[in-house]
Amino acid sequence: MVKSLQGMMIMKIIGINGSPKREKSQTRLLVLGVLEGARQAGADVTFVDICGLEIKYCTACGTCYAKGECIHDDDFPALLEKMLDAQGIVWGSPNYINSVTAQLKTMFDRMADSIHCQSFTGKYGCAVSTAGGSMADEVADYMNATMLHLGATTVGKVAVLVGADPNAIVPAEKEAKELGRKLVDAIRSTWKDPVQEKQHAERREYFRRLVMFNKDIWKHEYDYWKGIGEL
Numbered sequence: 001m002v003k004s005l006q007g008m009m010i011m012k013i014i015g016i017n018g019s020p021k022r023e024k025s026q027t028r029l030l031v032l033g034v035l036e037g038a039r040q041a042g043a044d045v046t047f048v049d050i051c052g053l054e055i056k057y058c059t060a061c062g063t064c065y066a067k068g069e070c071i072h073d074d075d076f077p078a079l080l081e082k083m084l085d086a087q088g089i090v091w092g093s094p095n096y097i098n099s100v101t102a103q104l105k106t107m108f109d110r111m112a113d114s115i116h117c118q119s120f121t122g123k124y125g126c127a128v129s130t131a132g133g134s135m136a137d138e139v140a141d142y143m144n145a146t147m148l149h150l151g152a153t154t155v156g157k158v159a160v161l162v163g164a165d166p167n168a169i170v171p172a173e174k175e176a177k178e179l180g181r182k183l184v185d186a187i188r189s190t191w192k193d194p195v196q197e198k199q200h201a202e203r204r205e206y207f208r209r210l211v212m213f214n215k216d217i218w219k220h221e222y223d224y225w226k227g228i229g230e231l
């Protein structure tokens with residue numbers, strides 16, 4: 001967190017929507033709802049429409065593991081910087097064939113180096129999803145699992161089916177605002193969930209060993225773990 005001119009700590013929260021429907025997206029309403037709840041609770045919030053960005057596919061070349069940088073010249077590095085600069089992260093996606101949209105998945109695939117380095121350690125996150133008729137819950141769970149995989153602690157989700165009842169978005173937006181307040185509370189109180197803490201510890205140990213095993217080719221990641229004194 002950075003200090004404001006008045007010496008208060010400013011908490012940054014970023015919300016990313018994966019729907020290509022842009023302003024017409026129902027999921028966007030939920031991401032904005034979480035951000036509004038967080039803003040009312042005192043956070044500095046930023047909304048990003050991922051479909052307005054150019055994010056190229058991961059080619060599995062391994063350059064990020066070796067050098068900490070990508071071969072692509074696109075909008076992903078700046079977006080990652082924004083997420084790394086935030087204390088709270090919100091991901092939103094509609095259910096597209098029982099998963100997140102391709103645009104959000106393309107972003108996830110560019111984060112393998114961040115997963116190896118557990119770059120979201122100490123951050124908090126949550127997920128929101130809408131679906132026509134099924135599996136909004138599962139899609140939100142998948143986003144939260146990805147957040148956890150990056151080292152963040154997740155505080156909850158909002159998932160809603162809107163196909164047969166477009167008005168279902170209204171109470172869901174209210175829930176989203178509450179989720180935003182919960183996210184701020186968790187960051188402020190550095191909330192710890194014993195179940196997730198255990199998973200964080202196991203995952204750190206797994207990636208520490210993986211990076212150690214590949215130390216000759218994954219030089220950047222080896223240097224990173226060594227630099228934080230865990231190798």
Ligand SMILES: Cc1cc2nc3c(=O)[nH]c(=O)nc-3n(C[C@H](O)[C@H](O)[C@H](O)COP(=O)(O)O)c2cc1C
Binds near residue numbers: 093
């Ligand atoms: C390509 C595509 C795939 C979809 N797949 C599913 C699906 O598998 N299950 C479902 O319940 N709804 C599915 N839907 C419906 C969307 O999840 C639903 O309309 C959602 O609320 C759209 O959110 P948005 O307005 O934020 O884009 C799909 C829609 C599209 C365009």
